[in-house]
Amino acid sequence: MQLKRLFSYFNGYVVLLVEGPVERFINFSINRGVNLWDLESLTSSKIQFKIPLNDFWGMRHIAKMAGCRVTIVGKRGIPFYWAKTKKRKLLILGAGVFIISLYILSSFIWFVDVYSHEKLVHLEKKEIMDTARRAGLKPGILKNNIPVPDVEREITFALPEIAWVGLHFEGTKAIIEVVERKIPSEEYQDRDPRHLVAGKDGIIQEILVLAGQPIVKVGDTVEEGQILVSGLIIPIEAENQQGLSQIPVRETKFVKARGIIRARVWYTEVCQYDLHEKTFVRTGNKSTAYYLKIPSKNMVLKGPTLGTSFENFQGEYKVVPLPKLPYVKLPMELIKATFYEVSVVERHYLKEEAIIMAKRRIMESLPIPENAKIVDEQIDVLMDNDQSIVVRLIIETIEDIAVPKPIE
Amino acid sequence: MSKNEIVKDTSKKVGESMADILDLPKEVLMDVAKITIVGSRQVTIENHKGIIQYTSEKMRISVGEGEVIICGKDMVIKSIAPEEINISGTVQRVLLEK
Numbered sequence: 058m059q060l061k062r063l064f065s066y067f068n069g070y071v072v073l074l075v076e077g078p079v080e081r082f083i084n085f086s087i088n089r090g091v092n093l094w095d096l097e098s099l100t101s102s103k104i105q106f107k108i109p110l111n112d113f114w115g116m117r118h119i120a121k122m123a124g125c126r127v128t129i130v131g132k133r134g135i136p137f138y139w140a141k142t143k144k145r146k147l148l149i150l151g152a153g154v155f156i157i158s159l160y161i162l163s164s165f166i167w168f169v170d171v172y173s174h175e176k177l178v179h180l181e182k183k184e185i186m187d188t189a190r191r192a193g194l195k196p197g198i199l200k201n202n203i204p205v206p207d208v209e210r211e212i213t214f215a216l217p218e219i220a221w222v223g224l225h226f227e228g229t230k231a232i233i234e235v236v237e238r239k240i241p242s243e244e245y246q247d248r249d250p251r252h253l254v255a256g257k258d259g260i261i262q263e264i265l266v267l268a269g270q271p272i273v274k275v276g277d278t279v280e281e282g283q284i285l286v287s288g289l290i291i292p293i294e295a296e297n298q299q300g301l302s303q304i305p306v307r308e309t310k311f312v313k314a315r316g317i318i319r320a321r322v323w324y325t326e327v328c329q330y331d332l333h334e335k336t337f338v339r340t341g342n343k344s345t346a347y348y349l350k351i352p353s354k355n356m357v358l359k360g361p362t363l364g365t366s367f368e369n370f371q372g373e374y375k376v377v378p379l380p381k382l383p384y385v386k387l388p389m390e391l392i393k394a395t396f397y398e399v400s401v402v403e404r405h406y407l408k409e410e411a412i413i414m415a416k417r418r419i420m421e422s423l424p425i426p427e428n429a430k431i432v433d434e435q436i437d438v439l440m441d442n443d444q445s446i447v448v449r450l451i452i453e454t455i456e457d458i459a460v461p462k463p464i465e
Numbered sequence: 466m467s468k469n470e471i472v473k474d475t476s477k478k479v480g481e482s483m484a485d486i487l488d489l490p491k492e493v494l495m496d497v498a499k500i501t502i503v504g505s506r507q508v509t510i511e512n513h514k515g516i517i518q519y520t521s522e523k524m525r526i527s528v529g530e531g532e533v534i535i536c537g538k539d540m541v542i543k544s545i546a547p548e549e550i551n552i553s554g555t556v557q558r559v560l561l562e563k
Contacts, residue, residue, distance in 0.1 A: 088515075088547065091542070098519055
């Protein structure tokens, strides 16, 4: 039914008002094979209905036969619309110009974008876009004039960090799809020979050499900077006493020394800790004030002045942005100040508590690596009076002290 | 009974028995109307013979064997074609008079 409506709209239809013996009129028209629809009976001798435009011309004859009067109420559908539009030459011209310009403009590239499935690590979008520009891909050129394979090849050659480039278009947007080359991690890249040297003073406990020539033994005392494992492998003096003269003379080899050298390391630190401590606790009372800050002085707008009613307080000052006026910059600032009342709490520590606190503070400050094993610790109270204590902490750990150092 | 009527009568009977034997719809083989009523809002009459009276409250439609009278409110002929008439609106009464 809806489809039928659509067809009749395309072919055009006429709304007619017929007066007279309407039944006769209807019967005549259906006998002639005319399809009528949406018949509405207004009075007993007056109907309104719709007929296809094609059948309209026969109506006159039918109306004459039935003795009815026919009035056209409306003409609807594409043919009438088209006839109306045909008179408006400029509109057609405009529509034509619009479609043509749309077509022409859409055959250009207006935007260039870079897309990468993974986050770009070595390159920036701009770099790729600049390279593409040099290769001939830039906004404002005809889509058909872009040599896609050439641009792809040129970008790949210009940027060695790129493994693959795909160029495609989405409307007026050119999208450069990029896959970055995976560059091997530094561990593999860095093949420069190096030593392992001691990072701290200590006594060697354990040696595990993966590469290189160990120089120290278990039990040796080493100083910071001393070579533990050498990256220089000097060939052992050829032992060709038993006629094994064919052994080729090996050359000195440079390797990247690797290994784990665990050593006993001591840390000593002295710390002073006060037995009395003042802390401020906010009571929850607060008051707010607004100031206008003019270059020469502060003007209180609202609220208590700087000296609030609180005995002890902490103040917070915030600049409230003033509405921006065009061209004029106001030479003043609105400041919102919030005062929090605080009560002063004095804390007294026992000596034992203070020692624990001091130890904790020392532990935090010592550069003990996470994988170090603490073997022993010793606390000495060096000084103690009513005001403060002085504590010395000695910590003994076993840890890996090997630090790589390039060979000059 | 005139000769013409006898012929007509015989053809009618033949049509009916044919429809019975072949299990075909009667309105196709015989020239009779098929009236379809959808709730109280639509009436479709196939094989009608024209309109006798048409107002929005009452419609009389001639069918082969008499006339169909439809009473209701705000009735509109949605479409009318030589073989089918489609009425919609609030249908209150459908009467088949022979």
